[in-house]
Amino acid sequence: MEARMKQERLYDEDVYTVHPEDYRALCERLAGEGYDFPRAISGIDMGYGLRVTLQLTRMKDLAKVTVRTDVPYDNPVVPSVTDLWPGVEWYEREAYDMLGLRFEGHPDLRRILLEDEWALHPLLKRYDTGGYPVPGWEPKPWPDPEPWAPPPPPEPEEAGEADEGGEAS
Amino acid sequence: MSTMSLEPVPGRSDEMIVNMGPQHPATHGVLRVVLGLEGERITRAVPHIGYLHRNHEKIEEARTYPMVIPYTDRMDYVSGTQNELPFVLAVEDMLGIEVPDRAKKIRTMFFELYRLASHLVWMGTAMLDLGAISPFLYTFWDREIILGIVEKTAGARMLPNYYTFGGVRRDVHPDFFKDVADFLDHMERRMVDYEHLVLESPVVHARTIGVGVLSKERAVARGVSGPVLRASGVAYDVRKAFPYDAYPDVEFEIPTSPDGDTYARFWVRFQEMYQSIRILRQLVELTPKTGPYKGKAPARIKPPAGERYRAVENSRGELGVLVVSDGTDKPYRVKHRGAAFSNLQIVPDLFEGAKFSDAIAILASLDPVFGEIDR
Amino acid sequence: MSLLQEVWQAVKAIGTGMATVHKRVYEEAPTEFYPYVKPDLPPVSVQSLALVENEDGSERCIVCLQCERACPAQVITIERHRNPEGKGFLIDRFDIDLVNCMYCAACVEACPVSSIVTIQDFEMSTYDLQTLKADVDFLHEQARRARQWYSPKFGVEVRTEDGRIEKAPPEMQPGGLAEILKPAEEVDS
Ligand code: SF4
Ligand code: SF4
Numbered sequence: 001m002e003a004r005m006k007q008e009r010l011y012d013e014d015v016y017t018v019h020p021e022d023y024r025a026l027c028e029r030l031a032g033e034g035y036d037f038p039r040a041i042s043g044i045d046m047g048y049g050l051r052v053t054l055q056l057t058r059m060k061d062l063a064k065v066t067v068r069t070d071v072p073y074d075n076p077v078v079p080s081v082t083d084l085w086p087g088v089e090w091y092e093r094e095a096y097d098m099l100g101l102r103f104e105g106h107p108d109l110r111r112i113l114l115e116d117e118w119a120l121h122p123l124l125k126r127y128d129t130g131g132y133p134v135p136g137w138e139p140k141p142w143p144d145p146e147p148w149a150p151p152p153p154p155e156p157e158e159a160g161e162a163d164e165g166g167e168a169s
Numbered sequence: 170m171s172t173m174s175l176e177p178v179p180g181r182s183d184e185m186i187v188n189m190g191p192q193h194p195a196t197h198g199v200l201r202v203v204l205g206l207e208g209e210r211i212t213r214a215v216p217h218i219g220y221l222h223r224n225h226e227k228i229e230e231a232r233t234y235p236m237v238i239p240y241t242d243r244m245d246y247v248s249g250t251q252n253e254l255p256f257v258l259a260v261e262d263m264l265g266i267e268v269p270d271r272a273k274k275i276r277t278m279f280f281e282l283y284r285l286a287s288h289l290v291w292m293g294t295a296m297l298d299l300g301a302i303s304p305f306l307y308t309f310w311d312r313e314i315i316l317g318i319v320e321k322t323a324g325a326r327m328l329p330n331y332y333t334f335g336g337v338r339r340d341v342h343p344d345f346f347k348d349v350a351d352f353l354d355h356m357e358r359r360m361v362d363y364e365h366l367v368l369e370s371p372v373v374h375a376r377t378i379g380v381g382v383l384s385k386e387r388a389v390a391r392g393v394s395g396p397v398l399r400a401s402g403v404a405y406d407v408r409k410a411f412p413y414d415a416y417p418d419v420e421f422e423i424p425t426s427p428d429g430d431t432y433a434r435f436w437v438r439f440q441e442m443y444q445s446i447r448i449l450r451q452l453v454e455l456t457p458k459t460g461p462y463k464g465k466a467p468a469r470i471k472p473p474a475g476e477r478y479r480a481v482e483n484s485r486g487e488l489g490v491l492v493v494s495d496g497t498d499k500p501y502r503v504k505h506r507g508a509a510f511s512n513l514q515i516v517p518d519l520f521e522g523a524k525f526s527d528a529i530a531i532l533a534s535l536d537p538v539f540g541e542i543d544r
Numbered sequence: 545m546s547l548l549q550e551v552w553q554a555v556k557a558i559g560t561g562m563a564t565v566h567k568r569v570y571e572e573a574p575t576e577f578y579p580y581v582k583p584d585l586p587p588v589s590v591q592s593l594a595l596v597e598n599e600d601g602s603e604r605c606i607v608c609l610q611c612e613r614a615c616p617a618q619v620i621t622i623e624r625h626r627n628p629e630g631k632g633f634l635i636d637r638f639d640i641d642l643v644n645c646m647y648c649a650a651c652v653e654a655c656p657v658s659s660i661v662t663i664q665d666f667e668m669s670t671y672d673l674q675t676l677k678a679d680v681d682f683l684h685e686q687a688r689r690a691r692q693w694y695s696p697k698f699g700v701e702v703r704t705e706d707g708r709i710e711k712a713p714p715e716m717q718p719g720g721l722a723e724i725l726k727p728a729e730e731v732d733s
Contacts, residue, residue, distance in 0.1 A: 042504035087392025113219035236616035239648035324588040330648040
């Protein structure tokens with residue numbers, strides 16, 4: 001598991017980027033460490049796939065963490081964490097509604113803001129603000145090194161940017 | 170939003186399915202709750218939201234950074250400038266913009282004025298839900314004064330578009346500090362009346378004490394914040410936990426109540442209004458009357474690639490925003506963490522087992538604003 | 545609680561309620577008798593937009609498209625052509641869709657010559673939304689009818705009785721007067 005996780009410090013938060021298969025295990029570990037206040041789950045369309053960003057606070061000492069995981073467009077399945085933090089229930093529904101992320105194990109995964117019959121997931125970058133396909137939109141190749149690849153040891157500062165560089169390429 | 174109703178439970182012919190909303194006056198906008206009723210008692214409750222959805226997040230991706238600010242205004246429309254602050258703070262962090270001390274204090278003054286305005290609207294509408302009409306008229310009367318003060322400086326009353334990267338858009342009106350001081354005197358007199366009409370009223374006691382109890386653990390796990398969380402005994406306030414703007418310079422307390430019932434939520438909001446008055450009194454003294462109101466900000470706002478989450482404590486709780494930048498002049502993604510959105514999730518927990526008339530009181534104590542929930 | 549106590553509680557509550565309501569009867573009511581008494585709006589209040597012309601009737605706008613670029617609602621449409629005689633550009637089309645405008649005044653802030661301004665005229669209710677799709681004549685007309693207007697660069701300006709455009713006296717100006725008026729003076733000369 002260690003090889004498939006990147007840990008960095010961004011401003012005042014610990015940021016973990018993990019492989020989707022390890023996402024659930026990491027969340028369970030964090031819940032065990034006392035992170036009890038779920039701030040939000042955000043879905044982000046990265047251009048090569050979809051990113052889930054889970055943000056947590058520990059009420060005891062106000063430590064903040066962010067957990068990120070990237071999934072491909074053709075199989076956007078992420079394990080749900082509603083049983084660990086019931087407060088993310090609506091945020092997971094919102095991410096499903098807006099980006100089509102499917103949270104496995106969510107008790108009631110329906111659209112939340114749009115109608116049940118709505119045809120598309122509007123926050124995907126392949127649609128413009130009017131809901132029409134963006135001409136010439138193509139998914140980018142999966143970043144290499146992978147987003148959760150740990151940075152090479154000598155220059156941790158530089159490697160922290162590697163993730164963003166991969167997204168821009 | 171969903172057209173879904175509740176499926177009847179087989180063998181439970183005594184359960185009645187009732188739609189509360191979306192055009193129900195007690196839902197403070199357009200909330201629809203499908204209720205399963207057994208006589209007066211609620212057995213099941215499923216809230217449906219989204220009737221006011223505009224997809225701000227998609228629009229904001231197509232706008233440049235300064236253009237996003239007026240859009241954020243339109244989320245929590247009763248608390249004006251409070252919505253702009255998380256986005257402004259996040260972008261300032263990414264760009265490393267310095268905000269002059271005076272600008273921070275002016276921002277905080279507007280922030281607290283709008284907290285008073287928002288709590289006044291809450292008090293009026295909550296009492297209206299409980300059947301009292303006079304407090305509604307009085308609180309809107311007082312709120313009018315706040316909006317008048319804001320309009321004199323910012324040019325608009327509810328959606329002022331006043332904060333900007335590095336400070337505020339224009340200096341305050343020369344009368345601003347005097348107006349605020351006068352208003353605080355007025356407000357202190359009025360608070361005595363409101364205590365009589367709301368907190369000490371036996372009708373309010375009968376309708377709220379022991380109703381809709383939310384336990385501490387449940388509240389935290391559900392991501393509830395703001396007065397609702399503090400009424401359950403958790404002293405979490407972003408103003409103290411992660412101070413921003415001028416809050417480190419002023420003294421105030423975080424009122425909490427251990428009870429977690431509807432009355433506790435009423436009480437906590439009242440105490441917050443006293444704290445707001447206290448903060449404003451200090452700021453009227455502390456803020457220099459003249460000086461810079463805006464720091465140096467680049468002409469073209471282009472944060473470096475990266476992401477930043479910033480939160481503020483607005484009238485309803487932790488209002489956060491996650492800004493993801495890809496180095497261009499448009500945000501790659503703006504994700505709003507709505508305080509009222511998170512707070513509304515506890516509706517099924519609190520409604521189940523309550524009486525129907527209590528549901529109205531519980532909903533009033535959560536103070537939802539649908540501009541922000543539906544975004 | 546005994547019955548007597550309950551009765552006493554009820555009487556007390558009604559008493560305080562009545563006393564509070566009674567107190568308000570003698571206070572000045574905040575109600576405005578709107579169609580008969582026009583509200584006294586602060587000069588910076590954003591109620592509508594107008595396009596100011598110079599005193600001699602020439603165009604103040606230099607058609608730089610800054611306002612179009614700054615508009616978050618993207619409701620300003622400008623078309624221009626080069627001035628055949630002299631410098632600069634001339635307006636072909638200057639439309640603002642006042643229906644979808646959100647009165648954020650970002651355009652007013654962006655304008656380098658304070659040509660587009662905010663005015664206090666809010667009485668624009670209509671049965672036909674098409675009438676609010678303002679073109680350049682509509683916006684000029686708004687400015688001609690206005691007694692005063694505001695822009696961050698020039699502060700509050702007033703139209704005098706004999707049609708001249710002047711800076712409003714300091715007591716009408718919003719905050720930051722010194723900072724506002726200084727650079728404006730230089731631009732004017
Ligand atoms: S006020 Fe705002 S929305 Fe209206 S035209 Fe100007 S910039 Fe656009
Ligand atoms: S109104 Fe002002 S900003 Fe707009 S084109 Fe004319 S001069 Fe430029």
